[in-house]
Amino acid sequence: MDTKKIVEAIGEVRESMEFLLYRWRYSHSPYHFRFMLYCLAHAEGNGGNEIIFGSFKTSVSKMSEATSISRSKIKTMLKDLSTGDNPELLINTSTNQQYGYTKITVLKFNEII
Helix, strand or coil, X not given: CCHHHHHHHHHHHHHHHHHXXXXXXXXXCXXXXXXXXXXXXXXXXXXXXXXXXXXXXXXXXXXXXXXXXXHHHHHHHHHHHCCCCCCCEEEEEXXXXXXXXXEEEECCHHHHC
């Protein structure tokens, strides 16, 4: 990667962080901020036919363990971030498999990242 591309990439990351830190509707909430960073970091897809870029499968328990945020706060943040006039996340929950899972899609993933 040449220097110009590195500088452009750094500028894009800076813009994303400025949005999350200053202009995002939950920028004042450290829990929402940390949780959204977790979602962005995991939303690149894990391959497979069901997971698309900007999405990932997980569970409330896994998210709670990874972020050190209580399960009840995770559930509240999932509701907060998937509702309103401009939701950040699309949540699909499945109980079809033995243990079930939650599929999270970061809406406008390409714009944020």
